[in-house]
Amino acid sequence: MTAVSAPSAADAPAGNPLWTFGFALIPAGITAGLLLLLPAVSAGQAVELVIPWVPSLGISAGFRVDALGLLFALMIAGIGTFVFLYAAEYMRGYANKLRFFILLTLFMVSMLGVVLADNLILMFVFWEMTTITSFLLIGFSHNKAVSRQSALQGLLVTGAGGLALLAGLLLLGIAAGSFDVSTLLADDVDVRTHGLYTAVLVLVLIGAFTKSAQFPLHFWLPNAMAAPTPVSAYLHSATMVKAGVYLLARLHPVLGGTDAWLWSLTIFGSITAVLSAIWALQQTDLKQMLAYTTVMALGTLVMFLGSGSEAGVAAAVTFLVVHALYKSSLFMVVGAIDHATGTRDRDRLSGLRRGMPIIWLIAVGAGFSMAGFPPFLGFIGKELKYEGALAVASEPWLVAAAAVLANACMVATAGLICLKPFLGSPGRFDGTPHDPPAAMLIGPLLLAAAGLATGIAPEILGTSLVGPAVQAVWGDPVVVKLKLWHGINLPLMLSLLTFAAGLAIYRYRETLRGWLTTLAARLPVTAEGAYDHAIAGFKRAAAVQTALLQTGRLSRYVSVIAMSMAGLLVLALIDGGTVGFAWVPLLHALASASLLGWTAFALIAVAVPVIIWSRSRLTCICSLGAVGVAVALLFLLHGALDVALTQLLVEILFVVLLALVLVRMPRLNQGRKPRVVRRIAAVNALAVGGLVTLTLLAILNQPFDGRVTDFFEAKSVPEGYGRNIVNVILVDFRALDTLGEIAVVAAAFLAAVAVLRIFRSAGVGPADGVGTGRPATGTAPVLPADGVPAQGSTP
Amino acid sequence: MDTIVALSAGLLVAGGVYLLHAPNLMRLIFGLMLLGNAANLVLLAGGRFFGAVPPLIAEGETLVAGDPANALPQALALTAIVISFGILAFAIILVLRSYQFLGTADADAMRLAEPDTAWESPGESPGESPGESPGESR
Numbered sequence: 001m002t003a004v005s006a007p008s009a010a011d012a013p014a015g016n017p018l019w020t021f022g023f024a025l026i027p028a029g030i031t032a033g034l035l036l037l038l039p040a041v042s043a044g045q046a047v048e049l050v051i052p053w054v055p056s057l058g059i060s061a062g063f064r065v066d067a068l069g070l071l072f073a074l075m076i077a078g079i080g081t082f083v084f085l086y087a088a089e090y091m092r093g094y095a096n097k098l099r100f101f102i103l104l105t106l107f108m109v110s111m112l113g114v115v116l117a118d119n120l121i122l123m124f125v126f127w128e129m130t131t132i133t134s135f136l137l138i139g140f141s142h143n144k145a146v147s148r149q150s151a152l153q154g155l156l157v158t159g160a161g162g163l164a165l166l167a168g169l170l171l172l173g174i175a176a177g178s179f180d181v182s183t184l185l186a187d188d189v190d191v192r193t194h195g196l197y198t199a200v201l202v203l204v205l206i207g208a209f210t211k212s213a214q215f216p217l218h219f220w221l222p223n224a225m226a227a228p229t230p231v232s233a234y235l236h237s238a239t240m241v242k243a244g245v246y247l248l249a250r251l252h253p254v255l256g257g258t259d260a261w262l263w264s265l266t267i268f269g270s271i272t273a274v275l276s277a278i279w280a281l282q283q284t285d286l287k288q289m290l291a292y293t294t295v296m297a298l299g300t301l302v303m304f305l306g307s308g309s310e311a312g313v314a315a316a317v318t319f320l321v322v323h324a325l326y327k328s329s330l331f332m333v334v335g336a337i338d339h340a341t342g343t344r345d346r347d348r349l350s351g352l353r354r355g356m357p358i359i360w361l362i363a364v365g366a367g368f369s370m371a372g373f374p375p376f377l378g379f380i381g382k383e384l385k386y387e388g389a390l391a392v393a394s395e396p397w398l399v400a401a402a403a404v405l406a407n408a409c410m411v412a413t414a415g416l417i418c419l420k421p422f423l424g425s426p427g428r429f430d431g432t433p434h435d436p437p438a439a440m441l442i443g444p445l446l447l448a449a450a451g452l453a454t455g456i457a458p459e460i461l462g463t464s465l466v467g468p469a470v471q472a473v474w475g476d477p478v479v480v481k482l483k484l485w486h487g488i489n490l491p492l493m494l495s496l497l498t499f500a501a502g503l504a505i506y507r508y509r510e511t512l513r514g515w516l517t518t519l520a521a522r523l524p525v526t527a528e529g530a531y532d533h534a535i536a537g538f539k540r541a542a543a544v545q546t547a548l549l550q551t552g553r554l555s556r557y558v559s560v561i562a563m564s565m566a567g568l569l570v571l572a573l574i575d576g577g578t579v580g581f582a583w584v585p586l587l588h589a590l591a592s593a594s595l596l597g598w599t600a601f602a603l604i605a606v607a608v609p610v611i612i613w614s615r616s617r618l619t620c621i622c623s624l625g626a627v628g629v630a631v632a633l634l635f636l637l638h639g640a641l642d643v644a645l646t647q648l649l650v651e652i653l654f655v656v657l658l659a660l661v662l663v664r665m666p667r668l669n670q671g672r673k674p675r676v677v678r679r680i681a682a683v684n685a686l687a688v689g690g691l692v693t694l695t696l697l698a699i700l701n702q703p704f705d706g707r708v709t710d711f712f713e714a715k716s717v718p719e720g721y722g723r724n725i726v727n728v729i730l731v732d733f734r735a736l737d738t739l740g741e742i743a744v745v746a747a748a749f750l751a752a753v754a755v756l757r758i759f760r761s762a763g764v765g766p767a768d769g770v771g772t773g774r775p776a777t778g779t780a781p782v783l784p785a786d787g788v789p790a791q792g793s794t795p
Numbered sequence: 796m797d798t799i800v801a802l803s804a805g806l807l808v809a810g811g812v813y814l815l816h817a818p819n820l821m822r823l824i825f826g827l828m829l830l831g832n833a834a835n836l837v838l839l840a841g842g843r844f845f846g847a848v849p850p851l852i853a854e855g856e857t858l859v860a861g862d863p864a865n866a867l868p869q870a871l872a873l874t875a876i877v878i879s880f881g882i883l884a885f886a887i888i889l890v891l892r893s894y895q896f897l898g899t900a901d902a903d904a905m906r907l908a909e910p911d912t913a914w915e916s917p918g919e920s921p922g923e924s925p926g927e928s929p930g931e932s933r
Contacts, residue, residue, distance in 0.1 A: 554823075554902040558815045590798045597799045604803050608810035611825050624828055627807070631832045634800060635872075639847045639864030640839060643872045647835070650880045654828065657884060661891045665821050666900050681816030689809025696801040696837055704843045709867045713850070717857045725850040725859070725866035730873060741874045745881035752888040 020088035021439065023101040027080035027108060034065075034073050041070045042464045044471075046182070048118065057121075058179050064118035067468030071317070072115035072246050074465070075324045079238045080108045082443025086332050087230035089439035090339065094228065100140060104234070107133035111239050115246055120169040120179045127165065127211075130240050131158045137235060138227040150226040153531070157220045158210050165207025165247075172200045176254070184254045185475070192258055201255055204247065205264055212244025212298045215272040216527035222291040223528075229335030232287060237294050237327040245301045245320065249313075253475035257308055262394070265306025270402035272299025277409035281509060282516035286334045286344040286417055290327065293370070293413055296406055297323045303399060304385065305473070307392040312399075314470045314480045315381070315388030321466065322369060322381035322451070329366040329447040330417060333359055336436045336444075337421060341429040346416060351426035355433025358441055360422045365448035367418025369455070371411040371502065372495065377455040380482055382407060382498070386491035404498055411502020412509060458482035555677060562684040569691040573698060596637055603630035617662040625655045642726050800840045807833035818901045820890040827886065831879035835872045842868030 037047050050062040065073070084104065091097050110133055113126030132155075139151030173179040175194040183189065191197055208214075213221035224236050235241070248256075248265070255261060273296050280292035297319070304316035336359050337352065338344045353360045369378035385407070389400035426433075435441065454461045462482035470480050486492065505512060549560065607623040607630070614620050628651030635644035712729055720728035730738050807829045814826025842865035850866035852859050894900045897907070 552903075552906060555816045555818060558812075562812050562815070593799045601799050601803050601806075604806055608806055608829065611829070612810060612813055617821075620825060624825060627829065627832060630803070631807075631836060634803065634836060635839065637847060638800075638839065638844050639849045640869045640872070641849045641851075643835075643839070643869050643876070646873055646876050650876055653880065654883070657887060658824075661887050662821065664891060665894055668819055668821060677816070681813050684816065685809040685811075685813035688812045689805040689807075691805075692808045692833070692837070693801045693805030696804055696840055697798065699841060700797045700801070700843065706843075706865070709842070709865050712866055713859055713863070714857075717852055723852040723854070725852065725863075726869045726873065729866060729870035734870060737874060741878055744878050748881035748885040752885045755885075755888050755892050758892075 017097075020091065020097055020101060021085065023105060024081055024084035024088065026105055027077045027084055030077040030108075030112070031074065031081055034070060034077055037065055037070060038074075038464060041065060041067050042468055044468065048182075050118070053119075053122070058173070059121045060119055060180070061122055062118035062180060062182075063113075063116045064182055065116055066472050067465065068246075068249060068472040069115045071321070071465050071469040072242070073112055075242075075321070076108060076111045076115065076239050079324060079328045079447065080234065082447060083230050083234040083238075083328065083332075086233070086335070086440050086443045087228075089437050090230050090335055091228065094140075096140075100137075100228075103133055103136050103140070104231070107137060107235065107240070111243070114243050118181050120173055120181065120184075123181075124162075124166055124169055127207075127243060128159075128162050130243060131155065131162055131211075134158070134224075134235055134240055137231045138224045140228055140231065141226070144226070147226045150220075150223040154220045154224050156535070157217055157531070161207045161210025161217070164203045164210075168200050168203025168207060171196045171203065172251075172254075175200060181250065184251075189254070191254055197255070197258075198260065201258075201260055201264070204251065204255065205268075208244035208247045209268060209302075210244070211247075212241050212302065213272075213295050214244075214268045214299060214302060215275055215295075216530070218272060218276060218295045219526075219528040219531065221295055222288055225285075225287045225291050229287070229331060229338065232291070233328045233331030233335065236291065237331055238324040241294065241298055242301075242320065242324075245298060245305070245316075248302065248305045249316070249473045252305060252313070252473045256305070262306050262308050265302050266392070266395075266399060269299045269301070269303025269306060270399060272296070273303055273406040274299075274402050277406040277413070278516065280413045281409060281416075281505065282513055282520065284346050286337065286346055286349070286421070287331070289346070289413055289417060290331055290334060293410060294323075294327060296410065297327065300385070300403065300406060303402065304388050307388055307399060308394075309388060309391040310470070310474055310478045311384070311391040312388035313474050314466070314478070315384040317466050317470045317473060318377075318384050318480075318482065319381040321454075321461065322377050325447050325451040325454075326366040326369040326378060329362060329444040329451070330370065332440065332444040332447075333363045333366065334417070336440055337433075339436055339440075340433050341431045343429045346420060348428045349421035350424040351422070352433045353422040356422070356435050358435045358445070360418075362441070362444045362448045363418035363422065365452055366444070367414040369448070369451035370418075371414035372407060372498065375452070375455045375484055377451045377458065377461075379495075380455060380458055380484060382495060383486055383491045384482075386494045387486075390490060400494065404494055404501070407498045408501035408505060411499060412505035415502070415506040416509065455484065458484065555681070559680055559684055562688050566684070566687040566691055569688070569695055573691070573695060576698060594637065596633060600630040600633040600637070603627070603633075615668050617665070617668060620668065621655055621658050621662065624658065625651055628654065640726075642724070797840065797844060800836055800844075804833045804836040804840070807836070818903050820894070820900045820902050823902065824883065824887055824890060827879075827883055831875075831883065834879075835875055838872045838875060839868045 040047060044067075046064050046066040048062065048064045050060055053059050053061040084101070087100070087104065091100055094100065107130060110126045110129035114123055114130060117123035117126055135151050135155040138154050139147050141147045169179075172184075172191065175191050175196040176184050176189045178184060178189070184191075191200065194200075210217045221236055221241060225232050227236070276292045276295035276299060280289045280296065283289040283292060301316050301320060301323075304312045304319070307313070307316075334344060336356070337349065340356065341349065341352070343349065365376075369376035372378040372382035385403050386400065389403045390396050392399045421427075459482060462480055466482060467478070467480040471478050551557075603626050607626040610623040611620050611627075614623065628647060632644045632647040632651065635647055712725055712733060715733075716722055716725045716728045720732040722728035722732065811826040811828075811830035811833060814822045814829065817823060817826070844864070848859070848861050848863045850859055850863045850869070890900065893905065897905050899905065
């Protein structure tokens, strides 16, 4: 990935309207409202708002603010406030600012919906809305191909996960008997022993893992850095990617605690955490480094949510806050560096401390929290992580080792981001380093300061939010004490080990990067490569399928339609149980048929093969006329006088029309199909024809319900004032039908006239075309140079 | 009598479906005509054949005497005949004009909207493709 989001002033209007800052009032107001709820929620109450939505399906638009939801909501709205403020300044050079802020607001609302919805279906709707708004925001610079590709990739990965999640949530609702989270959390529902548990777990995990970028579906998140930096700071560090974590935390009391839960979360989480922490060191783009450390954080969160211990959950919830504070702050720092210098390449950036002192201060504050130095909140988070790792239900060494390794890399990465660009002599970049305007400073500054303040005085955070949230995740009452000094114990030793390892990695970072780059080049399979293959394969499959079905050859289409129809008729016959009807009475009926009936049938039986095989146009016209007369005869034999009359008249018109047209057409043997195609056609024809006969006989064997006809017969004279019942039906009872029929004929007539006139008015004689493009196999068509008269052809 | 109609309808459908496979558009029209006739027969047969007495009510009566034919399918068949005539007349004109315009009456050779693409095996029907049709130059 290359740096793509540096704003270009060329394609955008200058100036920065005040309303862009006004958007920050929305999250600020929401934050204030949420803070009002804080005392009640901290005391263990849940604020609920329920609006009936689809009561018949048990779906309500219910919202419920409990500690876990409030913790997330405060992060979303609180960090949102600063990101909005930052964006108002950052997006100065971009076009379509209004669209950007509306999308960002929509995203925020969807995200709040996810964490506050009390109904699984409602939550899913908001979940999908975050996917869509994320797609639009990643692809905000839509004129860049890389933005579009990244946006699509994010959409496909998280969208596919969303489908799995929907299935999982539906199964969960079926298993638990309710879609309301509050009901699920009540003790009397036990999904873990339900037969659907495994399916629910797998599907929900797919949804959560894709959204929260767990290996091997993590690659979309670093690519999502194609978005403008405020979007990355907001969606892809603090909020949207945490939705999966939220889901796991929310469903922990419902689904958690089993071996399947423990192992899948621990394994996927630890692999994700370690791999992405190492991979962050290989990046040169600061934003990419942050993206990989975000993946690392998500892996850590998942790993600890799987741990099955109070301490693990406490570590996850605390680290959630730690990460949100420092990561969004660092993203905004990187955005400011990019803004000032035009680059985010760590090799080119150095010596920024003189030009950007405040940014450096922020970077150090956030970076130290990231590295886990005391007295920052990050230190507490790290200590809790080690405590949680050692308390993991089974195989604590695995989690502890993963945590130490990932954290050591984190220390080094923090150094690369908050020290390396600022120290040393000025690097090779174009712009003059300068601190950004206040709007871009307030947010990161306050967030970094919050990391320090909550580190020094962690009790407030612990009792008001983290403790109750841990309790909500764990399900049972727990005591969470956040404090800086835990005494000299194993977690502290691990911390010291982490710092030492981190410093060593920082020292030998270039060597390590060389190794990693070599390794990356030699990897036989990468997750993103597999994704690309899958997409390419999907397109190939679509092409093959299209080539099979959409050949552009009419006969192929007809063939498919005929086969489908034959199949459906067979199904209908089997389904109706009418295959084995009585044959003998039918043969009797055949024998007793009148001579005229036999004559009509014989006429058809002779004329149809003639039409098929004759190459003479005249013979075909005559045979078609014969068929029409035969059908009219059959009508007549069954008392359908009007129908027979109409049939005869129409048949005469047809013959005239055909005769007029056919003499202008080439001979019929033109373009004969290969033998194979003709055989397929013959098989199709015999199959469909035979099945129509069988079906019709089966229908005629069924009892008849003549109530509608009885009605017409009874009402024809009293209500329709007519003695010809067919006529009364046509012009009275079903008059609207007849009107439609007339309209169809009129439309066909108008269309025919239009077709006849259209090419003439174009001024090019049709004969030109025929002269040059005539097929080689055809004999000379009889075609007058002046075409066909417009009138007279269509009656 | 039912059996005769059923056999006739099946025969017409078979002929119609076979002709629909034909590359020549005129044959396709023939096929449509046969199918239209078959459909009308099926429609009429679906209403059963009670008797050959036309559904006409004598002067001064209010009901049909005897065992009349079912009037409802007759009305439906009438509508169907007229509509199929309108559609077919239009189709015939369309076929004529496309032949004059494109220089071929072969449906598979008419490839203005769906040009032959790479995935199709070339030379499947060598005699059918017109080298260049005048329509493409417009």
